[in-house]
Amino acid sequence: MRRIQRETAHEEFIKNIISGDQAVFREIWRVLLFAAAYGVKKEQRTPLGTVESGKAFPESYFNTPGWKGFLYLLGFCDGENSDHLKNDEEQQNKLITAFEEYANYGLYEMTKIVTSSTDPLGDLVTFVIDNTQEELEAPDLSGLTSDDDQL
Numbered sequence: 001m002r003r004i005q006r007e008t009a010h011e012e013f014i015k016n017i018i019s020g021d022q023a024v025f026r027e028i029w030r031v032l033l034f035a036a037a038y039g040v041k042k043e044q045r046t047p048l049g050t051v052e053s054g055k056a057f058p059e060s061y062f063n064t065p066g067w068k069g070f071l072y073l074l075g076f077c078d079g080e081n082s083d084h085l086k087n088d089e090e091q092q093n094k095l096i097t098a099f100e101e102y103a104n105y106g107l108y109e110m111t112k113i114v115t116s117s118t119d120p121l122g123d124l125v126t127f128v129i130d131n132t133q134e135e136l137e138a139p140d141l142s143g144l145t146s147d148d149d150q151l
Contacts, residue, residue: 001092003056005100006032007048010107011055013114017124024124029062033070035106036099038131040077045101046108059096074098 006014006028014031017024025031039045059067075084075095084091110124117123 001059001089002096003053003058004032004061004096005048005051005053005056007104007107008050008052008055010104010111013107013111016114017110024121024128027063028057029064031107032099032103033062033064033067034128034132035110036074036103037070038106038109039102039104040074041131042105042109043077044105045098046105048100048104071095071099074102 014028018026018028018031025034059071072085072095075082075091075098078084078098084095110127113123113127114120
């Protein structure tokens, strides 16, 4: 599997949100994973622009048990079949590209919040919280109190 890249335009933004006393994320992989999940949620991908190959890292850098599952789910977001589950290099590279592009979209959206805000850190934290809460539909409770029910 090829190394994961990110657009150089995001370097300063990423550095700012993973370092210091008020870091929103602790590691780069967490930023990228959140940004990709946001891209998936919005069904938006942005191809990478300029990248610095020396800053690419192996997928093993993602220190979470759900990483491979997340990658494979991306394949289902973009396709109608299960070809991406094949253990061949071409399919694996397609998954990495999808991840990079979803993350790139998410990073651009996060950067917009920070650059257009009077409270960048507060607004970014709010953005993260708002986009990590589950959006559940209200359950249909009709029929639970019908006269036909006997206790």
